[in-house]
Amino acid sequence: PQTVLAALVIGYLLGSIPFGLLLTRMAGLGDVRNIGSGNIGATNVLRTGHKGLAAATLLLDAFKGTAAVLIVAHFFGEDAGVLAGFAAFIGHIFPVWIGFKGGKGVATYLGILLGLAPLMALIFAIIWLVIAFTTRYSSLSALVATLVIPVVLWILGVDKIAAVMALMTVISWYKHRANIARLTAGTEGKIGAKG
Ligand code: G3P
Numbered sequence: 001p002q003t004v005l006a007a008l009v010i011g012y013l014l015g016s017i018p019f020g021l022l023l024t025r026m027a028g029l030g031d032v033r034n035i036g037s038g039n040i041g042a043t044n045v046l047r048t049g050h051k052g053l054a055a056a057t058l059l060l061d062a063f064k065g066t067a068a069v070l071i072v073a074h075f076f077g078e079d080a081g082v083l084a085g086f087a088a089f090i091g092h093i094f095p096v097w098i099g100f101k102g103g104k105g106v107a108t109y110l111g112i113l114l115g116l117a118p119l120m121a122l123i124f125a126i127i128w129l130v131i132a133f134t135t136r137y138s139s140l141s142a143l144v145a146t147l148v149i150p151v152v153l154w155i156l157g158v159d160k161i162a163a164v165m166a167l168m169t170v171i172s173w174y175k176h177r178a179n180i181a182r183l184t185a186g187t188e189g190k191i192g193a194k195g
Pocket of ligand 1 (some may be wrong): 020039043
């Protein structure tokens with residue numbers, strides 16, 4: 001029980017750091033939640049026009065997930081690492097510090113995957129990039145990549161990780177519901193377009 005609690009607390013605390021919000025605020029750009037989609041993720045940080053900040057948001061939001069998995073796995077074992085990854089995801093999506101209104105979880109999903117199954121993170125990145133380059137829709141790229149990953153893991157027989165990633169996919173899709181509506185209506189913003 002102590003191991004479970006430690007995994008949940010460490011994972012949640014790391015995951016709940018809202019890097020997009022912090023970085024844009026530190027750069028004097030105001031509140032990123034007032035622009036574009038209102039999201040705190042890298043895609044929306046890019047709508048401020050600051051590519052470096054968007055890249056930093058992507059990396060930090062991803063690596064907090066990787067860190068949660070690897071740190072907790074190192075001290076408490078692999079199962080605890082899986083739990084910590086999930087807790088980091090929940091922390092990112094529902095951060096207590098900003099009224100439980102966090103991001104959509106894409107970068108953090110990728111980072112957690114990097115910690116749990118590095119080759120799958122590569123596949124995620126390839127799928128995301130191919131769709132992003134062809135359609136310029138960040139959300140669509142994420143929706144497809146997060147759908148494919150649990151299926152591939154399941155086919156490969158990595159059932160536990162497949163189940164956890166599938167749960168994260170469902171949560172991320174739920175957080176993308178406004179994006180899905182815009183994609184369907186043909187009004188979704190493209191990558192790089194200012195909001
Ligand atoms: O990573 C989130 C992305 O899939 C969509 O972001 O700001 O366009 O809603 P946004």
